[in-house]
Amino acid sequence: MSTPQFPPASAMYGHPVPPVPLDQPDYRAGFGAATARFWRKTFDGSGRAGLREFGLGYLGFTLAFTALCAPLMLALVIVLVLMMLLGLTFWMGNPNAAPDDVLQLGIHSMAPYWWLAYPALLILIGAPGMVTLTIRRLHDTGRSGGWALLWLAPYGWLVLTVMCFGPSKMEGLRFDRSPYPILPPTPSGGVRHGNPRPQHR
Secondary structure, eight states, X not given: OOOOXXXXXXXXXXXXXXXXXXTSOOTTOXXXXXXXXXXXXXXXXXXXXXXXXXXXXXXXXXXXXXXHHHHHHHHHHHHHHHHHHHHHHHHHHOTTOOHHHHHHHXXXXXXXXXXXXXXXXXXXXXXXXXXXXXXXXXXHTTOOGGGGGGGGSTTHHHHHHHHHTSOOOGGGGGGOOOSSOOOOOOTTSOOOOSOSSOOOO
């Protein structure tokens, strides 16, 4: 028996589906939505983040970081080539020079290592967003955001990665402020219906 196919909500109701509020997890976030939520919630670790939002948000930051660092990487390649030519010219003009002298010449030509400041600045800009996104993802798996401190432990990021790629759990609802939170998807990826926290009069 084939599974019935349902039209999208926008076709059923005749209007676009409204975006998911920022204080709720977007379990069907696309690349653009996940990246936008990454930056808009840079300093907000409250609530939850679905696996798609977590993975695509990190991917968006990684691609932006790579694109912004690409010119610097190209400049470094050019500098390294020039260093090799400079060292070769120095050695040809000073055939009695020791190899260490040629190496020191290349090292001093790279000082004062100003080129490290640019990627370090980009990492500092993205670090708050990566931390808060990790905390929200931990919430969605039913864990406390305190587990994010594993970033500081040797190889703790491996354990943290396994945690963050775990399934969404109903226990994570306790981290939501909304009385009508979006429920985690079912293990098969379906949508849950109902409200676990109805308002009592």
